[in-house]
Amino acid sequence: MTVAELTVEVLAEKLLTQFDSKKFVEWAVSALQLGCESEHLFVLAGLDGEPTEEREKYFWKSVQDLDIEVARTEGELNYCYALMIADKAIKKEIGIDYAFSEMLKIVYASDYEHRYLPFLILMKTWII
Structure with missing residues (x-):
């Protein structure tokens, strides 16, 4: 994983969940390890x-020191994170259940933006 991907992950987690700022510290340690x-x-x-x-x-x-480009809006961040989750699911780096749960968080955070609605529909048909 690259430092840019780690950055998208931590920012998405901050946007989509109850965020513990210790994740910033973990991000820094991971960036140093990279x-x-x-x-x-x-x-x-x-x-x-x-x-x-x-x-x-x-x-x-x-982030500024490392010259990492970050999404400027919540919509951009949702989109970048959705692409990253989809890519990881396709490569089987994450499980499909986890991928769908993350995509559902994006659906809700985006206020049901049309580009993410198919994931909500798929999830409802999968559960039923």
Whole structure:
């Protein structure tokens, strides 16, 4: 997984779920393991006991330091995350049940945007 994919994942999780800001710290550790380096990234990796605001501040500084392009709107983030989930499901890197549960989160977060509705329909027919 690339640092850009990790970034999409953590931002999607922040958007779609009850988010624990320790995920920013985990993101930093993963980015370091991938060979990324920046002063802010090193600081973020050590912010286990700090408040959310501090972690988020260093997360965004790290994203900027690493020159990672991120989705600018919730709609763009939903779309990027949906593509990533679909790609992982096709490659069998994640299970189909997990992929559908993530796609349903996107359906709800997007306020039932038409491009994601087929996943809701598929899920309803799959359950019945």
